[in-house]
Amino acid sequence: MADKKKNSSITPVELMEVCARRQPQKNMMDNIPFCQQCHNKFGFKVFVFLLVLCLDAADLVSDWLLFRDVWSAKEGLVYGPPEDAVKYSLMAFSILGTLTFIFEISNLWWEIFRRNPWMDVDLLSAIVVWIEDVPQIAINVVIVACREEAISYFQLVKASLIIVGAVIRIIVTLVRYCSKSARKDLECAKVNTESRRHVVYRVFIMLGLFVTLGGAITIFLFTQSERNPDGSLNFKVPHRIVEGEFDDQKYFTNVSIYFSHSYFDYEANPSAGSKNLIRLIKLNDIKSTNNDKSVHIEYDGTYKFQILVDGQKECYAISKSTTQVTRETPCSALINPQQFAFTFHFIKPSVPSLIFGDITYALKTGTSTNCETPTFKVVDNLATLMNDPYSALLRYYRTKPGVTEDNHISKTSTTLQFYHASDLIDIADVWKTGFAYCKSSGSPAPHKGDNLNVKCL
Known part of the structure; x- marks a missing residue:
């Protein structure tokens, strides 16, 4: 409470002095709010690195699987390949996603194990969210909106995991932004250019993540329900584990x-x-x-x-x-x-x-x-x-x-x-x-x- 009163009653001059120089940001490991005694242990670092690697790899694999499905589509009864603009856009952003994945994971390695990342983590995250995640989810929504999905429990789980992944990323990001150093940037944003820049990065990151979550929820609705002519929705009930049935x-x-x-x-x-x-x-x-x-x-x-x-x-x-x-x-x-x-x-x-x-x-x-x-x-x-x-x-x-x-x-x-x-x-x-x-x-x-x-x- 004393700290809060002190911060709330601080004068502009004192704020200028406190925020004159932005403190170096803590390492990602230091921002983890639990198990602080494990932060410097090699095994814990490996665990965190592999966890992030697996989540990002799963997202990358899902992008390429969607690309494979779209690219292999042939013209037949009812369905055929999407327009070339959609196909080539998906290919371009899948390639871009692969490159950003490699750079992001390499940057993460240097941050966790060397404490010296190549690029500022907030800036890199903002770039990745808006040039890879948001376009990918937008293209995914466009494609799924026009596709027929054979509903099965596997398809239900697959669609749910898209939402779960988006929620996890938002929670992890919020935890990072509730750290002491992140709150300090928010306080100093008015007088310190570097702090203000990082606050802007984080606003764009959170906005992009919520756009991604909205797209994930939209994909879930598209794949798990069908629209009646009167505009009402019918949710499909799975009947099989893997291979669903199409309503032909x-x-x-x-x-x-x-x-x-x-x-x-x-x-x-x-x-x-x-x-x-x-x-x-x-x-x-x-x-x-x-x-x-x-x-x-x-x-x-x-x-x-x-x-x-x-x-x-x-x-x-x-x-x-x-x-x-x-x-x-x-x-x-x-x-x-x-x-x-x-x-x-x-x-x-x-x-x-x-x-x-x-x-x-x-x-x-x-x-x-x-x-x-x-x-x-x-x-x-x-x-x-x-x-x-x-x-x-x-x-x-x-x-x-x-x-x-x-x-x-x-x-x-x-x-x-x-x-x-x-x-x-x-x-x-x-x-x-x-x-x-x-x-x-x-x-x-x-x-x-x-x-x-x-x-x-």
Whole structure:
């Protein structure tokens, strides 16, 4: 109490005299508030050094593991690699983090064992926090906000450790800043430039650490909860120790592969909205089997066509004059038929490169005796299709509520008609990913596959 009264009643002149020269800062070991009799023992110094080394190394390893996951991501169903700006920023700050880690640990060695660090500890900490920790956590938040996490107890622990690590760093830093020498700097900040500079360093360090803690809490929320359309949160409950399960049906329910070709257009100059689309096969039907799926469309010059999938055939006839589509039962014979022969192959998920896997395809056209790779382009969006009338469209869509999926052609209570864009939800609107509903980075259509066997009828 006497010291407090003395400090509170000290005059400006006396303060100038007391703070005229900043006292040398105590060694990190001397600022540890407990086990003071162990501060100079070699074994205790080694323990403290290894503890700090392990914490910083764990943080560095987690940064590089995230970089590996991001860099290895491939374009597949729903997910693909992040934008190049995110990837290269993450790489740059991971490299920078490695360099600062090496320098910081070397500086720590000289401080603990030689009591002569290369650089002022407060200045170095401020630099590391703001050029490495804060950018890393910010990039991490951006990536995790758009990712799908397979919730498991391992993932829960992993996300929790990010918060625990941030809290430990704040507590350790607060303990250091409550030391006698740190309090002295605060008292002398108004009259001593060096003390004021160190107070500024510490303010920036604490601000950076709290930003890091906020980012860690945000990452925890993103990985352990999902946002409902109304904005409310649902926390995921782990069911497994390590390998969690992805909620893939929110992405794949009622999603199919659709096909469009000029043969099926009965308008002379169709618009994008009136382009006729045929539903080939559901994504879940491809994903649920270990075998490749074959889809055949046979057609002739009389505007009749037949679709064959898994032995199930649907036959239709188009009236060019009335624009009506009728289903034929039984199927009539086609005259000199030609065909589109598809083979679809499901590539199984491989975390983290392909979270939901991917679908590849091969296509051949022609007759039963002359079935070859087509010369026209296969595009994945209507705008490109409209610019090149000789191309064909292959793309994922989801049917809107109330639109049936019983047939390859849309069926109402009274008529049959081709699918149109107005009947479907574009896959870019279906595959909004992560807590932030980010734009999908996955492929909007199957990729062209290599060495797939296509059997023509």
